[in-house]
Structure formats: structure tokens, C-alpha cells
Amino acid sequence: MMSIIRTWNSISLVKRIIAGLIVGIILGLIVPKVVVIGILGELFVGALKALAPLLVFFLVMHALCRHQKGNSSNMGRIIVLYLIGTLLASFTAVVASFLFPSTVVLPAGAEAAAPGGIAEILKNLLLNAVSNPIGAIVDANYIGVLVWAVIFGLALRAASDQTKNVLENISDALSTAIRWVINCAPFGILGLVFTTISTTGIKAFASYGHIILVLVGCMFFVAFIVNPIIVFLNIRQNPYPLVVKCIKDSGIMAFFTRSSAANIPVNMSLCEELGLDEEKYSVSIPLGATINMAGAAITINVLTLAAANTLDVQVDFATALLLSLVASVAACGTSGVAGGSLLLIPLACSLFGISNDIAMQVVGVGFIIGVIQDSCETALNSSSDALFTATAEFRNWKKEGKSVSIKL
Template identity: 55%
Template sequence: MFAKYRRVSLIVRILIGLVIGSLLGVLVPTWTGIGLLGQLFVGALKGIAPVMVFFLIMAAVSAYKSGSQNHFGSVVVMYLAATLLSAFAAVGASWLFPVHLVLPQAAKVAGGAPQSLAKVISDLLTNAVGNPLAAIVDANYLSILFWALMIGFALRLASAQTRQVVNEVSHAVTSVAQLIIEFAPFGITGLIYTTISETGFAGVAKYGQLVLVLVGTMAFVYLVVYPAMVWAMTRQNPYPLTFWTLKVSGIPAFFTRSSAVNIPINLKASADLGLNEESYSVSIPLGGSANSGGAAITVSVMTLAACATLGIQVSFPLALILCVLTALAATGASGIAGGSLLIIPMAASLFGISNDIAMQVVGIGFIIGVIQDSVETAVNSASDLLFTATAEYHDAMKKGQPVDIKAAVARANGKDKVAPAKAALEPAE
């Protein structure tokens, strides 16, 4: 039965779970047992994600071979450029379509926020060197990244057998994560059921304009800005790859709402494209925390919406500082659902907005999170795959190797029987 279940596309299963959860939320809103499915799914994701990221990066770095073609520099440049350009796009959208919020006094979110750029940098450095075991328990991805890199580099001096054990453990943990994702339709049924039964379909309607600006900006960035970056790097039509990454990575990430737990899907998609494993085994996990264009959009739009609500005039220089600041802070955003929202008070402090008001904006973010965070995660996760592929194609073309992006995508879709290892860098017949 499980084999038959897996034969159906994960995307189709997720959509079915979405429909069933919505219907049950309307018809039988008191069946709390259905919501338990969502709680179990989210709990499993949060539990496995930090462990998976730690072992994936550690194993990838320990197996790194000096002089290998890993395309790491190009990937990092694209990640950083995409995050900064996303922040610029968000500022432009906020100026074109100013949003006025209803700031509910009841919106309370515990926790403080850094109030200056120096504090942001200080917190990032402090978090990075935190206890590695505590980092895994608390899902502190910046610290996980730091220690995984450090231990991975140290393991390069270990024996081949030791590195092989680490690699096998990494594969085992990834397999567990992939198994959990197979049950995503059941978890999504529970999550959607809980949302509909508690808030109804009108639960996020009063913040519709804010949702439209956020989603519209993210769509513009992924469908216009990112393709332009791909074209600049490859001089080929970027849309076959853009739409394919959105389908295979963006849609699952939309429902899991976690870039970190979507890593196995991106790793498999990279293999389907025929990319270099030495490259994507590092760049994909890294993108789960370092590539955060969607987070930069969320922080910028919601901060400027608060400014518009309070009648604060935002000058161009201050907006420019906001873009750089949010791009920097977004790279340290957590890889779990809602991780970008807690950056908002830090960004709001640039405009003299009190922490109490900023936390009310964060509260609104959690209210609309069922849409905002889902789209944000889809953009972040799909672009990890998009930029990993683009960086490899760019570096291959610089060396004079023929690349046909459209053909590579067709082969990844199973339309061609060419071996996956050759699919990316072979010209179309």
C-alpha cells in the first residue's frame, strides 16, 4: 500500500491533503484529533531538521577534495546578490503600494530584538559560537552551520573510514527526513484543518492588502529579478529552469514552510539535473540559512508598512540602509517557519519605532503567516536550487563546455532517457 501511495506525485498528495483539511475544518471543526496530525508533522520536522543540516554540511565538507569543481564562489555571490536585490524590490513595492496596518494592542510576542547594526553583528557572532549541542536542540542554524564547517574541516584529517561513517550517518538522517516528508499530506491536512476550524477562511482577510504586497513582491522577484540574474550568468532563456525549480522545490516548501526540511527535495532535484554532487551537497544546505531573499522582502515590507501607518517619512538613504541591514540580518534568519519575523523589530528601530509597536507588527506577521511564510519559504527554497544550477552552468560555460538549460530540465522531467550525470552539460540533440 505504501508503494502505491508513493507512486502518486507528492505535489498531488499535498493538494489532496489541503482540500480534505479545508473541508473537514468547515464541516467538523470540533474534531481536535485531526489537528494532532499537523502537530505531529511539525514536531517531526523541527526535530529532524537541525540534525540533518548538521550532518549534511559536516559530511560534505569532510569529503571535499582540493581543486574539485564545486562552484562555491559563484553560488555564494548569487545568494548574497539575490538577498540584497530582494530587499531593494521590497522597498520599491512599499513606495508604490503603501500599506496601512491595524495594530492590535493584543498582539504580544515574547522576546526582545536587537536595536542597532552593531548589536545585530554582535548577536550573529555570539550565536555562531554557541554550544553545538544546544544549537541542535534550539535549532540555531547559524551555530549549526559554524560548527558543522569546523568539525567537517577537522574530519578531513581523519581516516577515510571515519569520513565514510560520517557520510553514511548523513545519508541515514536524510533518509529519515525524506520519510517524514512522504507523510506531509497527512500533516498538511491537520495544519489546514486547525487553521480553518479556528479562524475560518476570513482569518487573514483583514490584512489582505499587506498579503498582496508581500506575495506580489515575492512573485516579481522570483519571476523577474531572479530570471534576470540567471540570464546574466548564462545568456540563455532562464524560464524553463525557473518554472521547474518552482514546481519541484517551491510547491513542497510552500506547504512544509521550512527551507531546512526541504533540503532533501532540493538534493534530489539537483541530482535529477545532473549537477555536481560535490557542489550541491554544500550549496543546498548552506542556502537553507544563507539564501533568504523571501525573508528580506518580509522584513522590508512590514517595516515600511509600520512606517506608513505611523506617518514616518522614509528618506532614500535610510531606505538604502534598511536594504543592506535586512539583507545582512536575513542571512541569519532561522530555517524554520516564522524565523524572519523576529528580525522586524531590529529593522523598525532604524526609524525610531518602539519595540512595543514593532512587536505588534510581528504579531500581524504571525496572523498572516499561513500565506506569507509559505510563499517566503517557497521563494527561498526554490532559489537555492535555481542558483546552485545556475552557478554550475555559468562556471561550465566559462570553461567552454556546452550547456543547454532547456534540455537539462527536459531530462530532469524524465522526458529524455539520457543518464542524469550527463544531462546538465550536454547540448540538445
């Protein structure tokens, strides 16, 4: 048995995930009623979500209590990259929606509560920041987790070395547990794919083919054209090894989990592999899961403009650009869970006088195509978290005369 486990672990994780993907598709088509197989996916995502808040809390707290005054920080640049990436993705969606206008077949109204406006989104963010720290961990409220981890980390700078060593040991234990969970990814992916294929089928999206192509096309354009340009302007070398590495190691996993929050441990593992500073990525990665939402901005823009086209609402390009700015700000308040961006569509639709009832029907369309849309959206969002974190640090390395080499 041990030899089988060693042989299994010796195979590349990506190859094992691809094997799980293939088996999941086959089982979903052949034995769709054996629902117990889908439990593997629920267990995998549940384990990631359970450990991620604890990992973020203790890593950030330990990193800050160990931080030495005078050490450089690149958090400002990382946040700027997050915001620029989201804004450019939003512009891309607007241009694509004008070049390839879409319409939607509106289904029955979706049952969900949408935020009332930008003010409400910002208010919720601020309230989340000061929520009960234990409640923040339990609810996976990463804004609250980060804020309290920073506060406790700074407060513990004067603590004894023994206390800091305890925090380090807890952080190491959580990192090891996360690696064990990630090693089970092939079985988790098998379960997630099985559930998707067995419940939704492959032909369910035919009537929404055009809008799916526009959404996915925008996300691929941002991932392989816009983001590489941003990376190149910062590190002044071929960006594609880093882009491909992030998509391969982070994006593929996020595609199946459909949760930026669940993918936080995966991104932290990737940053560790890239040799990045834990003190920096332990903050930037969970922050990115909250505010770096290029995919969400694309979804909001494309579906909102599709609703306007369906209702024959005339939208000029200048107004559409205003929509892209609103979508970018709103996307930063998107929760890091599956389908989080869809509930911001009514806010965007309100710019064009589209009623909330109609807007919620558009949300219903989003849930129908969510298996594809949300998977690609999360893959773009989460892989960009690691990409821009690495970009900011590699920029500093180049300034210091260090070489940057990426192994795929």
C-alpha cells in the same frame, strides 16, 4: 495492502500533496473541532526538523573528508547570488511600497523580544558559530552545525578509509530516512492545512487585504521576474524550467511547513535529483536557510514603511533605499523558523524614530497575517536556496561545455 502502497507511491508526489491539500481544506471547513487531524502536520514538520540537523552535519563532514585538493568550488558565487537576490528583493519591496502605499490597523502589542540592532544580530551569529556542537544539533542552530561539520570534516581528511566509509553509510541512512519522511508529505500537508483553516478561517484577513497583496505581489515578482533574470545572466538559457522546478518541488512544501530549516531535506533531495554535487549543496543549502532571506527582506521593508505611513512619518526614497540595505543585512540574521523575520521589524522602524511599542504592534499585524505572509515568504526563501545553488553549478557546467537540461 502492499499493492495499495505501491499504487500510492507510483503517483507523483506533487499530485499527492495537492490531494492532501484539498482534503485538509474540506476537513477544516466541515469538522474544525477534530483537532487530532492537525497532529499529522505537527508530526511531519517535527520529523523534518529532527532529521535535518543530523543530515546537514554528516553530509558536510563526509563531503569535506572525501574532498580532493584541487577540486573547484563555487561557494563564493552561491553566496554572492544569495546576497544579490536578497538585496534586489529588498529594493523591489521599497519600490512597491512607494507605488502602492499601505497602512496598518495596529492591534494590541505583541509579546516578543526583538534584537537591539545590527551589532546584536551579528554578535548572535558569531556566538552561534562557536556554540557546543551537540547543542547546535539539538537546537537546530545551522550556523553552528555548519562550522563544526566543516572543522570535523577537515580534521578527518587524514582518517582511514574505513572511518570515511562509516560516515558515508550514516549519511546514506539519513538520506534514506529523509526520503521516507518526504514521502509522507501529503498527510503532513493535510494536517497543516486543516489546522490553518480550522483555527484561522478564510475571512480573517479581509481587513489586511491591501498589505497582504503588496507583500505577496512583491514575492511573486521576485520569484518569477527578478530571480529568473539573475539565473539567465548566469546560465544564458531559458531560466523558467529551473525556476518552476524549484518552486514546484521546494516552494510548495516550504509554503506549508513555513520553516526554511524544516525544508532543508527537501532542498537536498531536489539538488540530488538535479544531479548537483553533494559536496557543494550539502553546504550551500543549510547556509541558504540562514542567509538567503529575500522574502524576509520584503516583509521587513513593506511592514516598516506601512508603519511609517500609518503614523504620517515622511520617508523620502533615498532613506527608503537605506532601509532596504539595513533590511537585507538584518534578514541574513533571521532564524529559519516560522515568523523569524517579524522580530526584525522594530530594528527597521528605529530608523524612522518609531517607538518600540508601536513597532511591536506592527509585529502583531505580521503574526495576524502570518498564515499567508510567512508561508509565501518561506516558499520564496527556500526555493531560492535550491535555485541559486543549481544556478552556480550549471554556470560551471556551461563553461565546461556540458548541456543543462531540466525535467519538470
